[in-house]
Amino acid sequence: GQQVMQIPQYQHVQEGEDFTTYCNSSTTLSNIQWYKQRPGGHPVFLIQLVKSGEVKKQKRLTFQFGEAKKNSSLHITATQTTDVGTYFCAETTTDSWGKLQFGAGTQVVVTP
């Protein structure tokens, strides 16, 4: 089963507002990757986090890895309609296998 839990499951956001989605685990995570899947589309890679406390930014998106490496978050500022989709976090291992174990995702709907 899925080892990372994502909350919330659904997020309705007014255009221009900020929101945060969370990815939690009861065990220490190796690495975390975030993917975005547009409606009817396939997952697209956004970022990988490796280090404890790591923070990475991509324009309006801020990704954070918790100090204990048991949680991660994605914060989007000034939401736009192009942000619509489902955001998944996935644990991946440091070995060469690199398989992904996805959470159930946060489905984001943006209201103009």
Next chain:
Amino acid sequence: DTGVSQNPRHKITKRGQNVTFRCDPISEHNRLYWYRQTLGQGPEFLTYFQNEAQLEKSRLLSDRFSAERPKGSFSTLEIQRTEQGDSAMYLCASRGALSYEQYFGPGTRLTVT
């Protein structure tokens, strides 16, 4: 366009029939993954190839499922004696040796009636 292609894009089959899906990864990628995604869930790992070697299979992959990557390029996923519970989107992803980013294909949506 991520460069990973999958065929067919849609497959409707009757329960008990066999189906085969094909994945063509990005040409220089030696790592290939199969995932299955059902509505409202994240993709679930099925199996992993490094070149032609199948190095890991999930417990989700019952005996009815088999995957191959005979020449280390394209891969096929076959499901024998399909069941309604096999209805899902089957996603293929590939990754290069020096990167950690997985590139997903558009998927094959299987409907078992």
